[in-house]
Amino acid sequence: MKTLLLTRRFPDATIAAAQALFDVTIRDRTDGLSVEDAATALQSFDAILCTLGDRFSDMAFAVPDKRCGMIGSFGVGFNHIDVAAAQAAGIHVSNTPDVLTDATADLAMTLILMTARRAGEGERLVRSGGWDGWHPTQMLGTHVTGKRIGIIGMGRIGQAVARRAHFGFGMKVIYFNRSPKDVDFPARQVDDLHGLMSQADIVVVTVPGGGANTHLVDAAALGQMTDGAVFVNIARGDVVDEAAMIAELARGRISAGLDVYDKEPMVPDALKVLENVVLLPHLGSAALETREAMGQMALDNIVAWAEGRPLPQALWTV
Secondary structure, eight states, X not given: OOEEEEXXXXXXXXXXXXXXXXXXXXXXXXXXXXXXXXXXXXXXXXXXXXXXXXXXXXXXXXXXXXXXXXXEEEXXXXXXXXXXXXXXXXXXXXXXXXXXXXXXXXXXXXXXHHHXXXXXXXXXXXXXXXXXXXXXXTTOOOOOTTOEEEEEOOSHXXXXXXXXXXXXXXXXXXXXXXXXXXXXXXXXXXXXXXXHHHHOSEEXXXXXXXXXXXXOBOHHXXXXXXXXXXXXXXXOGGGBOHHHHHHHHHHTSOEEEXXXXXXXXXXXXXXXXXXXXXXXXXXXXXXXXXHHHHHHHHHHHHHHHHTTOOOTTEEEOO
């Protein structure tokens, strides 16, 4: 029986399914593997089910005598794995696209609504005991219905957000995508990122993290946003220049809803003290049905590798 490392305590259904097929070791911790731990895992197990925060860098793959032949990543993003280094080492890699699209798009709408209507600030007011009753000008936010939404990255999640915005809230949709992208609902592609940032009332980031997308949304791009605009990031923290974003928020020109951060789980104190930002703890796919489906998809890829079949969701295959 092949050995399998689970780098976190995944949903019970995932663990049970894995234990029925493999000799399973569970790393019962919430923090990710360090580079050194990842390197040791590559030497010690036939397969690894990992996730965000596990540092499978090029240095991890540089260790000799690697036993691992397969890494199944739990999540659609994979910037925690150096896929090129895995390819050079002859190790298969897969991810879990599609199954978390709806849950993540739903969370984008949650952040849009919470930020525009100042829901986080309002809840803090109630919990603190500082609410003195309703009055006509208290905590005035802004409408979402009918606004113009700008999507950065029109992949599966970007399109799911756009559909919800257009069909659910009557929003006008514009989007920036590095390559031409046709969609089956009313939307207009914008040629450059700055053009999108300057035209949108609400901006939502949905591109993958890492690589060329690191700090894609930089100080110049953020500076193009109109006064009162809402900025939402459900992608990866490194896509945004966090210091530049904090500076814009501190000026009070824009507001933001964030589910991801550059150095997770560290959230800068400068963000925590701002009232015009909603902060969530990376809840994008945090629905039980979604996480169970992600676990099963990751396992399906590991099983395919173990049986010598093509991986259904391969990022790299030997």
